[in-house]
Amino acid sequence: CGEPVHVFTEVTKNPTVSTITRVAGYLTDVEVVVALGGGSVIDAAKGAATLVALNGNMNLFLDHLREGLALPESLAPEPIIAIPTTSGTGSEVTRWGTIWGEDGIKHSVMHNNLAPRHAIIDPALTVSMSRDLTIATALDALSHSMESVWNKRHSALTDAIAIQAIRLLRENLNPVLL
Numbered sequence: 001c002g003e004p005v006h007v008f009t010e011v012t013k014n015p016t017v018s019t020i021t022r023v024a025g026y027l028t029d030v031e032v033v034v035a036l037g038g039g040s041v042i043d044a045a046k047g048a049a050t051l052v053a054l055n056g057n058m059n060l061f062l063d064h065l066r067e068g069l070a071l072p073e074s075l076a077p078e079p080i081i082a083i084p085t086t087s088g089t090g091s092e093v094t095r096w097g098t099i100w101g102e103d104g105i106k107h108s109v110m111h112n113n114l115a116p117r118h119a120i121i122d123p124a125l126t127v128s129m130s131r132d133l134t135i136a137t138a139l140d141a142l143s144h145s146m147e148s149v150w151n152k153r154h155s156a157l158t159d160a161i162a163i164q165a166i167r168l169l170r171e172n173l174n175p176v177l178l
Contacts, residue, residue: 005030011037014100015044017065023048024056033080035116038137039089039098042082046097046114049077065099065107075111082116085125086133088140092119131177138173142166 006026011019023044027033035045051061053075063069082092091097095115099107129137148154148162 004034011041011044013038013040014098014106015040015047016100016102017047017062018102019044020047020051020099021058024051027052027078030078033078034083035080036083036085038084038086039091042080042084042089042091042116043097043099043109045080045082046077046091047099047109049080050075050097050109050111050114053077061109065101065109071111075113077111077113079117080114081118081120083120083122083125086129086137087126088137088144090141090144092116092121134176135173138169138176142169145169 008023008026011023015023024047027048033045033049035042050064050071051058054060054071060069060071064071084092093115095110095112097109097114099109101107126134126137142165145162145165148158151158154162
């Protein structure tokens with residue numbers, strides 16, 4: 001392992017294509033990407049790892065984002081280790097990332113090889129969140145759980161998991177906020 005090769009700390013909420021380009025510039029000589037932060041940080045890591053795996057081909061990357069053009073099946077981004085410091089997005093376990101265009105339009109980067117190889121979940125990392133961010137991330141988790149139940153591809157298993165998540169949010173949000 002050793003020390004980090006690069007540390008990039010300028011990812012803000014709703015990462016843009018220009019942020020992805022800057023982060024990708026730091027990933028040219030790494031063997032693994034560690035994304036420590038909220039969903040935006042993890043999504044930015046996915047976008048940057050994709051751009052690097054495309055050898056910086058911005059046209060292909062933008063065609064994927066804007067037009068939904070499939071990324072090459074052989075795409076091999078560096079492995080991502082996700083360490084979320086917020087709850088709600090689920091980015092630490094999915095193959096999707098949300099990237100915003102400079103025009104404020106929301107896009108998705110998606111590839112089977114973008115799901116983080118490992119997710120380190122430590123609730124202690126969330127205790128420094130503000131009350132407002134705690135509420136916002138809890139509501140995000142609630143909306144994802146409800147969406148899972150209403151999804152046309154839901155199953156008995158996903159329904160059970162989503163219902164349990166809703167129950168846990170209902171029982172635990174108020175005590176966390178006190």
